Amino acid sequence: MKILIVDDEPISLASLGDMISMLRFEPVMCKDAEEALKRCSETYYPVIITDVCMPGIDGLEFLERIKKSKGTSSSDVIIITGHGEMETAVKALRLGAYDFLKKPLDARELAAVVERSAEHQALLFENRDLSQCCDRRILEATLDLQRDLEDAREQLRKITGVGNIVVSSPCMRQILNDARLYHKNTDVPVLIEGETGTGKEIVARLIHHGEDDFKAPFVDINCSAISENLFESELFGYEAGAFTGSDRKGSKGKLEAAGKGSVFLDEIGELPLHIQPKLLRVLEDRTFYRVGGIKKMPLEARIICATNCNLEEMVEEGTFRRDLYHRLKIGYFTILPLRQRKEDIGPLTQLFLADESKAKKKRFKTVSKAALDMLRAYPWKGNVRELKNVIERAVLVYDDDELRTEHLEFLAVKPGANMGWRPSCNLFDLSDLTLPDEPFDLDEFLNDLKRQIVIKAVGRFDNNKTQAAGFLNWDRNKIYRLMDG
Structure with a gap:
């Protein structure tokens, strides 16, 4: 442990340094209070021994500055006074001095005061360490409790819906x-x-x-x-x-x-x-x-x-x-019903996919556009509950990064089955329809239009003609014949 010694008399300063060395402490010696204050601003000294009578900043002013400074207020300052300076010693104690010694110094008395001060500093250090450890553990426990509370609230939100x-x-x-x-x-x-x-x-x-x-x-x-x-x-x-x-x-x-x-x-x-x-x-x-x-x-x-x-x-x-x-x-x-508010299908699907993937430890993170189109085209007679069950089944059976149409093949409607869904508005805007001046073959025109619609539907479902047939409410064989023709 380093002990700072402040004395303007070189002989007294050297003598104090020797005594401190004999006590197996490391003395750091300063010839005046100004030098000592500079050193204290750079390094913390647990024990400081200072003379009272010094030119410039005397021992009492030095003590007062040490005790007012945040970085040195916990240092133990031992004051050295001359004979007949009891009033000075009392004032020093009131200013926060740890103890005082009278000149001429007695080596045994100095040793006893310094040892007692060293023990006091050791206790202060241990107390600070325990206090910091306690504060750290309280903070960690508080953060853990906050996380547990938030997890509990999240679980309660899920349980309640x-x-x-x-x-x-x-x-x-x-x-x-x-x-x-x-x-x-x-x-x-x-x-x-x-x-x-x-x-x-x-x-x-x-x-x-x-x-x-x-x-x-x-x-x-x-x-x-x-x-x-x-x-x-x-x-x-x-x-x-x-x-x-x-x-x-x-x-x-x-x-x-x-x-x-x-x-x-x-x-x-x-x-x-x-x-x-x-x-x-x-x-x-x-x-x-x-x-x-x-x-x-x-x-x-x-x-x-x-x-x-x-x-x-x-x-x-x-x-x-x-x-x-x-x-x-x-x-x-x-x-x-869900079929009348299709805007909710995407967010709900993503929510259910995230929940089920986490619960079943699967990789699913996103939904492909084709799969989302397929889900939006489905009639959802069981509404949100049915959608949740469908996503749960897909996640249970498959494991992938993206939910795709092949993961939802069990939703495919039987060929020719009525899905119970019709567009709520006209598929085409016919307000600006203009007929050609020359006669034309309506059947040929309609067949070409059907072919274009079928090609787009098949492309939407990643070339899955069964799902395209369900989407168009058509027999799958009709799709094959139209595309081959």
């Missing part, structure tokens, strides 16, 4: 914006209509969770899966002894169990007719009774309903109450 919302179509963007709006209004009931597999539950969960709220419970009920005679107790709960076979302590219903979260009534069109007026009363009063109970229970949860039925038609048929239908329709969503 909220993390799988990727859209491009204007209609779905509007639905997502409205869902975030309804998230802030818990007392507004919401009705979601759409075909099976369009993502009604995912929208319901987005209404419940918002951007990143996973604290409140999401209680889902499939109305088609509950026995009609058990529906009331399942929804509202029951008191002890309310019916034969009931729990002796009673039981909470789904409305009560949801607390301040959400109750999702899936397949609301299957809600028993005798329960419908009771649900209407709950929505209007925001209170309910348990079965067999006399105490009003407050409804704190949000009610979200979904159906693949046409409730308006059911109202006209008398199988669904008109007043309940209009009450549920305060917050209303209609999710179009």
